[in-house]
Amino acid sequence: MIQAPLGFEDHLPDRLPVWRRIEDAARRISETYGYREMRTPLMESTELFVRSVGEVTDIVEKEMFTFDKGDKDSLTLRPELTAPFVRACVEHSLFKKKPFQKLFYVGANFRKERPQKGRLRQFHQFGVEALGASDALLDAETVLLALAFFEAVGVPGVRTRVNTIGCPTCRPAFRDALKAHLEPKLARFCENCRRRFDRNVFRVLDCKVEGCVALSSDAPRVQAHLCDGCRAHDEGFIGALRRAGVAFEQDPRLVRGFDYYTRTVYEFRAPGLGAQDAIGGGGRYDNLIAEMGGDPAGAVGFAVGLERVVIALEAAGKAPEEEWFPTRVYVTHIGPETRDAAFDIVRTLRTAGISADMDFEGRSLKAQMRNANRVKAPRVVILGPDEMAKGEVKVRDMAKSAEESVAVKDLAARLARAEE
Ligand SMILES: [Zn+2]
Ligand SMILES: [Zn+2]
Structure with missing residues (x-):
């Protein structure tokens, strides 16, 4: 790996x-x-x-x-x-x-x-x-x-x-004062500080090493200069x-x-x-x-x-992992004969700005319904061969467990209204 x-x-x-x-x-x-x-x-x-x-x-x-x-x-x-x-x-x-x-x-x-x-x-x-x-x-x-x-x-x-x-x-006057103050005890500072002394002495004040902090505690202050x-x-x-x-x-x-x-x-x-x-x-x-x-x-x-x-x-407990449930409509299908029709419906809904999804893994209708639950889709579209023959689908409101038949051509408008 x-x-x-x-x-x-x-x-x-x-x-x-x-x-x-x-x-x-x-x-x-x-x-x-x-x-x-x-x-x-x-x-x-x-x-x-x-x-x-x-x-x-x-x-x-x-x-x-x-x-x-x-x-x-x-x-x-x-x-x-x-x-x-x-x-x-x-x-x-x-x-x-x-x-x-x-x-x-x-x-x-x-x-x-x-x-x-x-x-x-x-x-x-x-x-x-x-x-x-x-x-x-x-x-x-x-x-x-x-x-x-x-x-x-x-x-x-x-x-x-x-x-x-x-x-x-x-700064030059402050630098000189700082250097004059630190020089006599320079040997007791850490290696980083000794290196910085010549090139950027101000960084010595910033050293987090305890010994250095104590050694520079009485160093001159810039405010005076x-x-x-x-x-x-x-x-x-x-x-x-x-x-x-x-x-x-x-x-x-x-x-x-x-x-x-x-x-x-x-x-x-x-x-x-x-x-x-x-x-x-x-x-x-x-x-x-x-x-x-x-x-x-x-x-x-x-x-x-x-x-x-x-x-x-x-x-602070303010960054919980957040779950993400964007799907508003889950479109199910029964077997290969309704799969293409389901895809066309999903496409139409998405074009209408409605977040829609479907199964792409060849799962059974039961498994598709479980998946619709898992993604918390508020509505599920059910495509059976009988409904399809009439140009209709069933729309199930998952919260109310209620179903209604809707003509495929009216579906996007019907679901857009339901989203409002
Ligand atoms: Zn100045
Ligand atoms: Zn140091």
Whole structure:
């Protein structure tokens, strides 16, 4: 038996209702906030992610599915969708038509992680990107949109953490202060932290290793180093969240895994996910559009892990397997002489927009009636040779156990009325 590859998951029919509910909510809420859906390819040039996400990130260093064709055209399955969205907007000159774009996606991303609960190699994300504006109110809008989504799908107990990480103007001073503070005890940090110290020291604050958390607990805070622009931006963001009545925590240790973030960063956590309880996150990335070849313009967005949403819903008992009974009319037949006629009736009903089905396995009438019960069809059409000779069929109302004769030519209209 051939199995699906490790970290790749089938979505079986019984699980589809919960996925559809989540995806429908993502689309509905995004549109309520004025975001439009966009779709980009599953594969991109490897260079796109190296340049945007950052060379010294876990993703680019070890988690990308990269296909090298032996020349410079290296392709990678997208590990995230912000960089592809910026690429697409710049490539198609969307900013020339409309300098400010509000876009969203629901789709699959790929990372070569060690598969575990809630962490798959093919995983699905819902995300929004507000591209082309620097207003702090947009940072708040994206947080409110994410929270409205969690509320709509029914994820309980979502906690919001926010922080600012400054900008290229004020970050160097913070970086120097952080490095000066950490350097004397660097040897006691984990290997990842020691590696990050030179290349992206802010990630040390994000390390989940207990020893590292304790060692960096008294590290300098970015708030002391913010430039006036970053400070005003942060106040605008925080003020908007407060006015909206959002319960959130300001966490100076919060940084994000990608290099492109500036100023606002935020993260959502949910119960039921275990130690790795992040369910989504995002922030502002004011330099990415220019780095991708566009005119300099601000942007902000988030991504939510949909597998994690499913797990959180399951933990809360809100994702039961749902049965699916679409058949409204089950058409039975008796032997080969009425089978073709049954198929023609099914076809006519479907054309009239009535969900109809029949037996295709050569089963007895008794077995067909059992099947009609199993699929919970409210009405069964019975075709006997005698009725057929008169151009009639019997229609049985399963709830009332009542039968009536109906002319075949009137059947669709009769059943459509019954459906009303
Ligand atoms: Zn700044
Ligand atoms: Zn560490």
